[in-house]
Amino acid sequence: MLILLPSSEAKSSVDRGHVLDPARLSFPALAPTRAAVLAALIEVSGLPDATHRLGVRENLGELVHRNVSLREAPTASAATVYSGVVYDAIGVANLDPPSQRRARAWIVVVSALWGAVRLGDRIPSYRLNMCGRLPGLGHLPQVWQAPLAEVLPAAAGRGVVVDFRAAEYATAWRPTGALAERTVVVKVVRDDERSRGAGSYNAKHTQGRIVRRIVTDAIDAYRPEALAELLAQHFEVDLRHPRRPGHPWSLHVVESPS
Secondary structure (H helix, E strand, O other), X not given: OEEEEEOOXXXXXXXXXXXXXXXXXXXXXXXXXXXXXXXXXXHHHOOOOHHHHHOOOHHHHHHHHHHHHHHHXXXXXXXXXXXXXXXXXXXXXXXXXXXXXXXXXHEEEEEOOOEEEEOOOEEOOOOOOOOOEEOOOEEHHHHHHHHHHHHHHHHHOOOOEEEOOOHHHHOOOOOOHHHHOOEEXXXXXXXXXXXXXXXXXXXXXXXXXHHHHHXXXXXXXXXXXXXHHHHOOOOOEEEEOOOOOXXXXXXXXXXXXX
């Protein structure tokens, strides 16, 4: 089982903790690309037009400037640093121990800075989204495509890949071949517009509830149909077949109130 989440735009501040140790992060094969992205981010974050270059709102300029000290900044678990509606709804901190272990083993956060991390990895708070461009590197999804293709297929094992990523994060790695055929892209939709994705608070909350249900119920599915059948006990779902061989399934889940 592999659950793919995008990194949150909102991130909790970290006031104390050990400094970053890149060698201790999951997926060590990503280390060279991580080092290059980190160096470029530190460089650009010190420039007067850093927010424009990084595609970040100008009122976040102070937070962007803190990127220049990322190598010396305190760290916390990714489960703590990533915040916002989806992560709050998952609620890793208040899961029972077996569910926490499954969350840390199954959930992988796709990140513009780190490529991919697990919830137990210790990272500093930072500002960078996948839409940004860094000097000497270019568009970040393209930077990460080849490195992520080397590590994420193995992380999936023989189970289903459950993909909650937004479009820009999905571009950084797309499962191919047989792995794509057991990948399920989750789309939360409104009850009155079944074919359209929902971007509301309730939609994001529903995404988090789905992830939480997977880890609390130990839904370690090996087939998309099995995943949909188990989730249908708690949500209104519509599993749609791939458009063609080598493409993922789509699971439409009706948005539920928070």
